[in-house]
Amino acid sequence: MFRTALTMAAAAVALATPLAARSQDKPDGQWHGNASLGGTLSSGNNDSLTLSLNASTSRATTEDKISLYGVGNYGRSKVGGVKTTTADLLRLGGRYDFNLSQDWFSFGAAEGETDKAGAGVRDRYSLNGGVGYHVLHSDQHTVDLFAGAGYTDTHFTDGTSDKGAQALFGEESKHKLSDTTTLNQRLTYYPKSGDLGTRVNFDAGLATQISGSWTLNTGLSSRYNSEVPAGLKKTENLLTVGFGYKF
Numbered sequence: 001m002f003r004t005a006l007t008m009a010a011a012a013v014a015l016a017t018p019l020a021a022r023s024q025d026k027p028d029g030q031w032h033g034n035a036s037l038g039g040t041l042s043s044g045n046n047d048s049l050t051l052s053l054n055a056s057t058s059r060a061t062t063e064d065k066i067s068l069y070g071v072g073n074y075g076r077s078k079v080g081g082v083k084t085t086t087a088d089l090l091r092l093g094g095r096y097d098f099n100l101s102q103d104w105f106s107f108g109a110a111e112g113e114t115d116k117a118g119a120g121v122r123d124r125y126s127l128n129g130g131v132g133y134h135v136l137h138s139d140q141h142t143v144d145l146f147a148g149a150g151y152t153d154t155h156f157t158d159g160t161s162d163k164g165a166q167a168l169f170g171e172e173s174k175h176k177l178s179d180t181t182t183l184n185q186r187l188t189y190y191p192k193s194g195d196l197g198t199r200v201n202f203d204a205g206l207a208t209q210i211s212g213s214w215t216l217n218t219g220l221s222s223r224y225n226s227e228v229p230a231g232l233k234k235t236e237n238l239l240t241v242g243f244g245y246k247f
Contacts, residue, residue, distance in 0.1 A: 026060060033057030034246040047078040050087065065097040075117075089115045097132075105132050107146065116157050119236065120229040126152040128168060136173075143173040152196060158229040164194040180209040197227030207244070215244045 026032060038052045056069035075087035093111030100106055108129040115121045130148015137143075147170070153163040170188035177183055185204040192198040202222045207215045223236045 027062050029059065029061045031057050031059045032247065034244055036244050048076070048086075050075040063099055066094070067097075068094045085117050088117045089113075091115075100131070103134050105134070106130070107132060107148070109150075119223070119225070120157045120232050122155045122157050124152065124154040126150055130168065140176045141173070143171070145171050154196075156229045160229065162195040162197065162227060164196050166190050166193040166196050182207050192226065195227075197225055199226070200224040213246050215246065217244050 033056050036053070040048070040050045042048050051074045053072040056067070058065060058067040069092070071089065071091040073087045073089040076083060076085050091111065091113040093109065095107060095109035097105050097107045106129070109127070111126050113121060113124045128148055128150025130146055132144050132146030135143040135145055147168065149165060149167050151165050153161070155161045168188060168190050170186065172186035173184070175183045183206050186202070188201045190196070190199040203220070205217060205219045207217050210216050221237070225234055228234055
């Protein structure tokens, strides 16, 4: 149990940093972002290896913003001579936001993902777009509401597949709690549509600057999918604590 907890925490360091880094967006037309690498290696009665890589970058101006990100998480274990892949997540995506006015903005996004060991997803591709409204926008706090529609094509490891159009609704906020601490959160809801099940994604991150560009990050990620392969749980939760580096 203790080894599993350590492995999960180290492997998920990268998952906590991108959300925290988004609070550092500056409309200066320059690229800003972060990158992190983590891993664990153990040998003895049980052998295990976990590697995680995460990178995100964004370029913001007073008119628009481009955001790119990538997440990788690989793990394997060997118990009693039997090798098992415990994690094989790879997610790549991007989003473009365009300010229609001081309060309204439009967005378009694309994402590709594979997560066979964790969620039974052989591959998933999605395209979506919509509009959003800045409920609150200041140097210390921002609150946005957004809605739109998209197309998702998912192939599961059990041979089944789901694809079709799906609406989305969500909210996100960013808060500068002090000169060194920021808090971000986002909730996105995808209602059931045709073959596509209901999905709910929630992410939250707390980042505290500890020295120079190094930060201490705490993150919470929760994923719900009403349609999953037999034997898998519909909800996955992940609590992480780790270090990050921003540039």
